[in-house]
Amino acid sequence: MKKILIIDDEVNTALLLSKFLSRNGFEATTASNGSTGLELLKNNEFNLVLCDYRLEDTDGREILKVIKNQYPKTGVIIITGYSDIKMAVELIKMGAYDYITKPLYPDEILTTINKAIETHHALLEAAEQQVSGPVTVSKTSTKEKGGKQVLSSEFVTGSSRASKELVRQIELVAPTNYSVIIIGESGTGKESVAKSIHLNSPRRNEPFIAMDCGSLTKELAQSEFFGHEKGSFTGALYTKIGHFEMANGGTLFLDEVGNLSYDIQAALLRTVQERKVKRIGSTKEIDLDVRIIVATNENLQDAIQKGRFREDLYHRFNEFGIYMPPLRERGNDVILLAEHFLRIANEELGRNVTTFSADVVECFLNYRWQGNIRELKNVVRRATLLTEGDEIQLKALPLEMLAYSRASSFDTGTSDGYTAPRSNNEGATEPQQPKDDRPDLKNAALEAEYETIVKVLRQVNYNKTKAAEILRIDRKTLYNKMKAINLK
Structure with a gap:
């Protein structure tokens, strides 16, 4: 504690x-x-x-x-x-x-x-190890070859090719002063990568200031970025230090930068170009020495073509680009991350849950993870809270994941859907595959029907009466169809 x-x-x-x-x-x-x-x-x-x-x-x-x-x-x-x-x-x-x-x-x-x-814990570990390369800080920190690690308490080094490439890019760009664009879906861990870059840079002992551009209104954005003097506008009851000034000497991380209005982009470009900032209502310019890292879940080049993002600002930011792979592209990293979050959840909740059942492992590996790492973390925390023994079972997973797991078993013609790997001296087994993978119109129709029913159920928080109304069928028909596709 x-x-x-x-x-x-x-x-x-x-x-x-x-x-x-x-x-x-x-x-x-x-x-x-x-x-x-x-x-x-x-x-x-x-x-x-x-x-x-x-x-x-x-x-x-x-x-x-x-x-x-x-x-x-x-x-x-x-x-x-x-x-x-x-x-x-x-x-x-x-x-x-x-x-x-x-x-x-x-x-x-x-x-x-x-x-x-x-x-603070991350900085202490870096100081104790006295390394200049990247350092991973987690409950079970694992060194890479040559003693190099990736430093962020929220960053977990995976074994997949995508994860190793991500680590390599962090190692390359961290010691430089390049501005960085991190591109990836929501929940992939863009801020943890930004922190890793900062904590492995010469600026590691200076402030790391994170700013969520998605939550900024047009009216508040300038004040948040640049600050204001007391009395500079109606409601300015005190002097406010802007995020640029707060990050001076360190790193400013701008999340969801594509949401900024065009006017704010223009003001931002001037600050980035001139490396000076002036609070609203002040005539004094403040010199800036700030590294900028931005993140986005949209294609900024498309936004440029549509006139929603300034091309000159994009090129100021894009001195180095990093792609954050979604969780579904990271293979067995899902299990490494799940084990990491399980350790954290055990500590938070005072539990001693040690493992996942084979069914849960298969479900994790096959699930789409639309919310990516953030969703996985929430699922593991919830399952840990609901588990009474030492192994997380399917019943502890959210309803939509259970539905997905059942559908996967139905599609493959299996009841369990997964056979746990044996130990090394016994050899390994693979998940069971369909006996006949030829095109089947009936199965295709059932799959489409399943996807539609699950989508509607999620929209109405699994209220079957509302789902039946949207699907234009009665409740009895809905129950029969759910039963037919093994969805309970």
Whole structure:
């Protein structure tokens, strides 16, 4: 269990934070002033410190200095009011992981804390190993040939050809200052690759700032990118530091960059070209030294042809391109990833689930994984929670995966659909194949009917009455058809 120290002289705030973190799997300790907090640090080992910038006996700057010098294994997040944001950014440059502004929001706190612990752990491993090449940080870190690894707590090195090529490209581009475009479907792990590039670059000790362009409105985008001065427009109640300025010296990761409006693209191009940024309402230009990594799940060249994306901006970003293969193209990596997520889920839930049944392995290998790695992680976490023994069975998988598994068994004419591989001294067996793979119009019709029924059931959250209405059949007919295609 990760240990967190909360240093805040507002007792109610510290108490609420402590209870919230305890409910979310952390061991939280509170201190009402700086001196008490430092005393606790002497006698206890903490993964992270949440420190209010303004304290009765000291401030966040002094606490950070002590922690960096005496307790380097402990990460720091600063809690601050809006008026102290500029100072908070300075503290990040001094070594704090991030800052959280008051009022505090649970989702923001949890996300920031988890990322801080993961990133700080990754940096510590890199420092301890004293390697300049890429490093993989996971629950079971596995070295590549020559001692090289890929560094990101969320990145799992696979054995497939696609995964090995991905690792090779990260190793090539990480030490450079190239801008990078990462292309891939949603959920393939684009941000984890961006972090791996950053953490293996000369900028590894500087900020890594991630920005989701898909969630930005046109009105907010400029303020988020470039920041603004207090009073610069209606509603600008405080000075805001933009993401470019926050990432200065480090890496700025722009996810789903294809969603940016054309106007914002123009402003972004100017900043990238001139390497200067100016907050809204300010006349002062700030010099930038930022590496930019962008990600997209769409073809930006098509967007250029349709007039939705600037070609000049695309070429600024596209100094190096990385393709993220979807999970269905990564073969047995699905099982490696599933085992990785199982270890994480066991730790989170206090379980001791050790393996997957043969049926589950087959289902994982054959399933389409439209949500990619993100979907696989959620499926494994859910299955771990539902499993009472030490082996995950088919019944612990989501309903749509069970339907897919049954349909696969129906299509192949088998009841189990999979025979588990034997040990090396017994030889290996392959999944059973259809006895007759000649074209069959009846089977083709059944397959099409199955796909249509499953699609509609998913749309209505498996409400059979609504599904029957959409399919223009009665419930009894729907039940009969589901039974005919072995879909229960």
